Amino acid sequence: MHAERDAILAALRPVVDGIAATFGPLCEVVLHDYRDPEKSVVAVAGSLTGREVGGAMSEIGMRVLARGDAATDELNYRTRTADGTLLKSSTMVLRDSTGAVFGALCVNVDVTAVDRAHALLGALAGGAGEVREEPVTTFGNDIDAVVDAIVDAHLRRQDRTWAALDRARRLDLFRSLDERGVFAVRGAVEQVAARLAVSRASAYSYLSQARAAADRAQPAATAPEGDRP
Numbered sequence: 001m002h003a004e005r006d007a008i009l010a011a012l013r014p015v016v017d018g019i020a021a022t023f024g025p026l027c028e029v030v031l032h033d034y035r036d037p038e039k040s041v042v043a044v045a046g047s048l049t050g051r052e053v054g055g056a057m058s059e060i061g062m063r064v065l066a067r068g069d070a071a072t073d074e075l076n077y078r079t080r081t082a083d084g085t086l087l088k089s090s091t092m093v094l095r096d097s098t099g100a101v102f103g104a105l106c107v108n109v110d111v112t113a114v115d116r117a118h119a120l121l122g123a124l125a126g127g128a129g130e131v132r133e134e135p136v137t138t139f140g141n142d143i144d145a146v147v148d149a150i151v152d153a154h155l156r157r158q159d160r161t162w163a164a165l166d167r168a169r170r171l172d173l174f175r176s177l178d179e180r181g182v183f184a185v186r187g188a189v190e191q192v193a194a195r196l197a198v199s200r201a202s203a204y205s206y207l208s209q210a211r212a213a214a215d216r217a218q219p220a221a222t223a224p225e226g227d228r229p
Contacts, residue, residue: 005102008094009033012105013043019107020045026110032057033103034065037185038143040103048108049081055141059150059180060091064104066181071101078111079137082149086112087137147182147191162196174203174210183207 009031016029028046034057041055049058057065060079064071075090087108094103136153140146154173155162165173174192182188193203 001096001098004096005033005035005094008096009042009103012094015105016043017045023109028108028110030106030108031103032061032106034061035102037061037065041141042103046108048085048087048110049139050141051139052141056143056146057185058137058139059146059182060089060106060137061104062146062181062184064091064093064101064181066179066184067101069095069099069101079135081139082136084112085110086115143185144191147185147188148195150177150180150182151192151195162198170206171210171213174206175214178207178210178214 012031016031020027020029025046026048028048028051029044030041030049030051031043032040033042034040037057039054040057040061041051041053044051044053044055060074064074071093073090073092075092077089079087079089081087088111089106089108092105092107093101094105095101140149151173154176158165158169158173160169162170162173177183177192182192189203189207190200193200196203
């Protein structure tokens with residue numbers, strides 16, 4: 001099976017260069033091998049997110065990894081890098097002959113200038129225009145930096161430090177990180193513990209409690225209406 005997956009990745013390497021060449025400098029194409037999440041980038045063309053071969057997956061990749069074989073393609077979505085570049089992106093999962101997900105082909109196109117032109121034309125035409133703030137996606141070559149950025153972003157949304165969070169909010173933080181696939185990465189629990197300045201045992205305890213609470217809530221959320229109390 002490893003040989004088959006290697007062959008698929010080898011066949012896609014020229015595709016990476018071909019797509020990037022077709023769309024020009026505003027395009028970046030990244031090929032991921034999720035068998036090594038910390039160094040998942042095996043080919044890259046373009047430089048919108050600064051990734052290099054041997055770099056880590058983004059939080060989008062973590063989400064795909066967490067979903068496993070249930071992951072689906074995410075097409076034509078918009079996101080923003082930390083420096084404000086607006087991207088239109090697609091993430092297409094790679095499967096072997098058994099249907100198992102083992103990687104992804106990602107295409108990012110810089111649409112910042114297009115978005116600004118659209119806003120300018122709307123203003124000239126007299127339309128108010130709806131301002132939509134796209135979510136910021138963390139990209140990086142170092143998986144620890146990606147995990148740290150995700151944790152920091154959650155705390156900023158809470159507008160509190162970890163020490164100021166009550167138990168419910170702490171469990172919510174671990175639930176959110178788990179849903180985003182952070183803990184699908186090897187060593188992520190220890191990394192989160194270090195970022196929050198808590199013991200590894202405490203981090204594992206919060207994660208276990210968050211998952212248990214999610215499991216308890218699941219039947220109530222999916223039960224037929226007639227079976228609900």
